[in-house]
Amino acid sequence: MALLDIKDLKVHFYGRSGLLSRKKKPFKAVDGISFCIEEGQTYGLVGESGSGKTTTGRAIIGLNPLTSGNITFNGRDLTMERRRGKITFDRNIGMIFQDPYSSLNPKKRVLDIVAEPLRNFERLSPKKELAKVQQLLAQVGISADSIYKYPHEFSGGQRQRIGIARAIALKPKLIIADEPVSALDLSVQAQVLNFMKDIQKELNLSYLFISHDLGIIKHMCDQIGIMYRGRYVEQGSSDELFSNPQHIYTKRLLSAIPVKEPAEREKRAREREAIAEEFQTSYHRYFDQEGLAYPLQHIAGTHYAAAQGTGGR
Amino acid sequence: MGKTITRRFGIMVPQIILLSILVFLLAKQMPGDALTGLLDPSVDPAVIESQREKLGLNNPWHIQYWDWITKAIQGDFGQSFRFKMPVLDLIGERISNTVWLSLATLILTYLIAIPLGITSGRYNDTLSDRLITGYTYLGFAAPLFIFALLMLWLFGFKIGWFPTSGSVTPGLEPGTLAFVISKMYHLLLPATSMALITTVTTVQLLRSEIIDIKHRDFIHTARAKGASESRIYNRHILRNALLPIAAFFGYELTGLIGGTIFIESIFSYPGMGELFFSSILLRDFSVMITIILLYGIASILGALVSDLILGLIDPRIRIK
Amino acid sequence: MIHPPPNDIPLLQNEAFAARSPSSLTILWREIVRDKIALVSLVFIVIVTAFVYITSLVLDQEQIVRVDLFALNKAPSAEHWLGTDYGGRDIFGQLIIGTRNSLTIAFLVTMLTGIIGISIGVISGYFGGMIDNFFMRVVDFFLILPFLMIVIAFIAVVPKYSIYSFTLIMTAFLWMGIARLIRSKALQERELDYIKASRTVGTSHAGIIFKHVLPNLSSIIIVSMTLNLAANIGLESGLSFLGFGFPEDTPSLGTLVSYARNAQTLESRPWIWLPASSLILVLMLSINNVGQALKRAADARQRRG
Numbered sequence: 001m002a003l004l005d006i007k008d009l010k011v012h013f014y015g016r017s018g019l020l021s022r023k024k025k026p027f028k029a030v031d032g033i034s035f036c037i038e039e040g041q042t043y044g045l046v047g048e049s050g051s052g053k054t055t056t057g058r059a060i061i062g063l064n065p066l067t068s069g070n071i072t073f074n075g076r077d078l079t080m081e082r083r084r085g086k087i088t089f090d091r092n093i094g095m096i097f098q099d100p101y102s103s104l105n106p107k108k109r110v111l112d113i114v115a116e117p118l119r120n121f122e123r124l125s126p127k128k129e130l131a132k133v134q135q136l137l138a139q140v141g142i143s144a145d146s147i148y149k150y151p152h153e154f155s156g157g158q159r160q161r162i163g164i165a166r167a168i169a170l171k172p173k174l175i176i177a178d179e180p181v182s183a184l185d186l187s188v189q190a191q192v193l194n195f196m197k198d199i200q201k202e203l204n205l206s207y208l209f210i211s212h213d214l215g216i217i218k219h220m221c222d223q224i225g226i227m228y229r230g231r232y233v234e235q236g237s238s239d240e241l242f243s244n245p246q247h248i249y250t251k252r253l254l255s256a257i258p259v260k261e262p263a264e265r266e267k268r269a270r271e272r273e274a275i276a277e278e279f280q281t282s283y284h285r286y287f288d289q290e291g292l293a294y295p296l297q298h299i300a301g302t303h304y305a306a307a308q309g310t311g312g313r
Numbered sequence: 314m315g316k317t318i319t320r321r322f323g324i325m326v327p328q329i330i331l332l333s334i335l336v337f338l339l340a341k342q343m344p345g346d347a348l349t350g351l352l353d354p355s356v357d358p359a360v361i362e363s364q365r366e367k368l369g370l371n372n373p374w375h376i377q378y379w380d381w382i383t384k385a386i387q388g389d390f391g392q393s394f395r396f397k398m399p400v401l402d403l404i405g406e407r408i409s410n411t412v413w414l415s416l417a418t419l420i421l422t423y424l425i426a427i428p429l430g431i432t433s434g435r436y437n438d439t440l441s442d443r444l445i446t447g448y449t450y451l452g453f454a455a456p457l458f459i460f461a462l463l464m465l466w467l468f469g470f471k472i473g474w475f476p477t478s479g480s481v482t483p484g485l486e487p488g489t490l491a492f493v494i495s496k497m498y499h500l501l502l503p504a505t506s507m508a509l510i511t512t513v514t515t516v517q518l519l520r521s522e523i524i525d526i527k528h529r530d531f532i533h534t535a536r537a538k539g540a541s542e543s544r545i546y547n548r549h550i551l552r553n554a555l556l557p558i559a560a561f562f563g564y565e566l567t568g569l570i571g572g573t574i575f576i577e578s579i580f581s582y583p584g585m586g587e588l589f590f591s592s593i594l595l596r597d598f599s600v601m602i603t604i605i606l607l608y609g610i611a612s613i614l615g616a617l618v619s620d621l622i623l624g625l626i627d628p629r630i631r632i633k
Numbered sequence: 634m635i636h637p638p639p640n641d642i643p644l645l646q647n648e649a650f651a652a653r654s655p656s657s658l659t660i661l662w663r664e665i666v667r668d669k670i671a672l673v674s675l676v677f678i679v680i681v682t683a684f685v686y687i688t689s690l691v692l693d694q695e696q697i698v699r700v701d702l703f704a705l706n707k708a709p710s711a712e713h714w715l716g717t718d719y720g721g722r723d724i725f726g727q728l729i730i731g732t733r734n735s736l737t738i739a740f741l742v743t744m745l746t747g748i749i750g751i752s753i754g755v756i757s758g759y760f761g762g763m764i765d766n767f768f769m770r771v772v773d774f775f776l777i778l779p780f781l782m783i784v785i786a787f788i789a790v791v792p793k794y795s796i797y798s799f800t801l802i803m804t805a806f807l808w809m810g811i812a813r814l815i816r817s818k819a820l821q822e823r824e825l826d827y828i829k830a831s832r833t834v835g836t837s838h839a840g841i842i843f844k845h846v847l848p849n850l851s852s853i854i855i856v857s858m859t860l861n862l863a864a865n866i867g868l869e870s871g872l873s874f875l876g877f878g879f880p881e882d883t884p885s886l887g888t889l890v891s892y893a894r895n896a897q898t899l900e901s902r903p904w905i906w907l908p909a910s911s912l913i914l915v916l917m918l919s920i921n922n923v924g925q926a927l928k929r930a931a932d933a934r935q936r937r938g
Contacts, residue, residue: 058829061833062832062833063829063832063833089832089833089834089835091835093833094833094834095829095830095833097826097829097830098826099826102825102826102827103826103827103829103830104827104830105827105831105845105849106849107848107849108845116831116834116836117834117835120834120835120836120840121835163830166830166834167833167834169834170834170835324770324773328773328774328777331774332774332777332778335778335783336783336786339783339786339787339790340786342790343789343790450921450925451918453921454863454914454917454918454921454922455914455917455918456867456870456871456913456914456917457871458870458871458874458890459870459890459910459913459914462890462893462899462906462910463910465899466893466899466900466903470896470899470900477896478896570779570781571779571780571781574781574782574875575871575874575875578875578894579894589782589785590785590875593785593786593789601786604782605779605782605783605786608779608782609777609778609779611779612777612778612779613777616776616777
């Protein structure tokens with residue numbers, strides 16, 4: 001059984017309705033998506049900003065309430081908890097945030113930041129807590145004598161490591177990583193990503209990896225889901241998606257990845273033109289009246305795409 | 314804009330209703346009613362009781378409130394029990410004095426604030442700026458009533474330049490030039506005293522606005538294009554810096570309300586504040602609630618004016 | 634919670650850490666010491682406060698407020714350092730007790746409005762939505778009330794009027810400013826990721842409010858309470874001056890100034906009202922000085938050093 005199983009997840013936001021305003025149409029941030037994550041695997045969620053990928057992650061951990069759908073995690077049905085405003089956070093799910101600057105309280109010492117989850121769930125003696133925090137920091141490669149420093153004394157990459165130390169403090173099974181490196185310098189990005197892979201093996205973690213960067217997704221993920229305006233357009237393994245994209249949106253995303261070889265560029269430009277033409281001619285095969293994606297159709301293996309009349313083209 | 318106004322009214326109306334209920338209940342809590350003290354104590358209590366019944370004073374409060382508010386909406390705020398005249402007439406006699414005092418204060422406030430603010434903002438960190446900032450600092454900390462008291466003591470009693478009480482020299486014929494001059498003369502000290510204190514927030518606001526705008530990119534652009542310094546200040550900086558001051562106007566009105574109460578009391582100036590005190594002391598509560606209601610509505614309107622000006626100036630602030 | 638550093642970390646490093654990241658309280662303190670005017674003001678406030686509280690323990694309040702028909706309106710003399718009022722009561726003694734009463738009530742009102750305002754502000758700003766909407770409507774309503782008049786009317790209505798009812802009435806109409814301020818700051822604060830991060834590691838709302846939001850707003854809270862203290866001294870004395878504050882047998886700075894409403898006293902007996910007026914002025918100025926220095930400290934951009 002999968003570690004995390006999401007069925008028909010919907011998160012709708014209702015605009016602030018005052019006494020005098022009319023009822024507004026809800027904003028459908030996430031509009032019926034399903035996927036599952038196996039233990040020890042990385043699932044990538046890709047999409048442009050506003051596609052609902054961050055909302056999905058936040059709904060799973062409980063920062064946003066669900067409108068409908070089911071979340072089963074680790075054999076436990078989280079749906080009812082998530083649907084009410086009152087949310088109990090599961091210590092087996094952790095989260096890494098995008099901005100390493102605002103995700104650490106500037107007025108707290110590293111010790112207090114990393115120890116916060118421990119203080120909530122494990123009542124350790126101050127001595128044991130200190131030892132545990134030092135061990136966690138060592139695990140993420142921050143020197144143990146930094147515990148009395150404040151966040152502003154660290155670089156972006158180091159701060160992100162501190163955030164990771166906090167996320168893994170309770171030994172979670174799943175970590176939701178919301179654009180964990182997009183605020184970092186390119187050189188630091190690779191470092192942090194590889195480090196994330198290392199601790200994944202070490203702790204047998206699963207990741208829900210949210211990103212808009214297909215290069216990173218390809219590097220990190222086993223399974224991938226591509227979102228567009230709250231819906232899935234395509235889903236499959238890394239191989240299936242990158243070698244055989246079915247949906248025009250996926251194709252366009254892939255064709256936008258820059259290439260290194262100058263010789264390839266010419267070819268890629270032609271490809272892009274072809275895709276642009278296909279987008280013009282067969283738009284309605286891929287998008288409905290409102291410009292939204294159709295329901296997913298099975299292609300092969302774990303590969304699904306939201307195109308009409310697919311199933312071998 | 315129309316939407317903003319309707320939305321504002323949607324908020325204002327319940328506020329005014331709530332305010333009227335509050336002041337009405339407050340008045341009901343006051344010991345005595347319209348009949349205490351009005352009738353001879355030797356009159357048979359049964360007669361008083363029947364009078365009460367007739368006037369509706371024995372009804373539950375919400376019915377009395379309803380009677381009062383329906384009349385009030387039609388402009389009938391009842392009788393003053395002490396002065397034996399309609400409340401509105403009584404207020405009408407006094408309101409013009411308070412309006413004149415407020416107006417004079419407002420004019421002086423801006424007459425002081427604008428030159429000081431501009432000097433302070435344009436030549437910031439010079440000696441004159443330091444002096445002006447020092448003054449605003451003092452004015453911000455000093456309570457109005459102490460300052461006014463000192464002004465009255467110094468200029469009214471010790472030096473004797475100004476009259477120490479009243480709104481006009483008694484005996485003058487209304488409408489004559491002497492009457493008008495005497496009125497203005499009586500206004501001068503109270504209004505200046507108040508303006509010197511109330512102006513400091515405006516000076517501070519104007520100064521920080523000018524300093525802020527001075528370093529914006531569009532000013533650098535104007536300067537790079539060769540605009541003269543005076544043109545930059547008059548056309549670019551002032552125009553932008555005065556907008557928030559204009560928006561502040563409504564709140565300034567609200568602030569005047571508290572101030573005039575002190576000023577009228579200190580300078581024995583016969584305005585609304587004085588009427589309010591006598592209505593409290595004499596338990597003349599139909600006058601009291603009308604005054605509180607009027608001042609409450611005035612401060613609601615003041616806030617409305619400010620919000621509307623702000624909305625006109627800055628479309629982002631408009632209520633959707 | 635602060636844990637003592639383990640022994641194996643050398644002391645030197647701790648000193649270095651202290652130099653790098655002073656706590657907000659240290660920053661506030663340092664700014665005051667650096668600002669000479671604020672420091673002098675603070676010393677003045679401390680001395681005045683200590684003096685009036687200690688001497689009023691020794692002074693016989695009964696005797697000071699007792700009417701003495703043989704010493705009406707006496708000018709300052711060896712017996713009465715600041716003269717006497719129209720009831721023959723010693724002004725200097727009244728000034729000491731009055732200052733104590735004024736400071737006490739201003740302090741009480743500041744604390745009470747602080748507690749109410751901070752609670753409402755932080756709940757409103759942190760939770761947002763309907764709760765926020767409701768509280769802000771209430772705040773808006775209180776803000777449109779003509780403060781002086783409503784307070785005076787309440788004071789006139791309260792049947793058993795005492796210092797306590799005076800405190801409560803003032804509190805009831807003065808909590809909105811700080812509530813608004815804290816609300817807007819909490820609203821900004823809650824959007825920050827570290828609040829969300831705290832939630833994801835299982836910290837409760839109450840835990841977040843007490844461990845993250847309020848500590849991070851502490852300097853703003855201290856600044857605005859200091860400025861409120863000054864304003865409350867002004868309001869108390871203003872109300873007492875108008876005759877709607879302390880009763881005459883309980884002197885306050887305001888009741889002493891209110892003698893000046895008699896034109897004769899104002900004109901020719903300044904020893905009665907001038908000392909109290911000056912003290913109000915200087916006290917408010919001093920507290921404001923400290924408040925402004927704290928404000929600069931709280932805003933890193935304006936810090937002097």
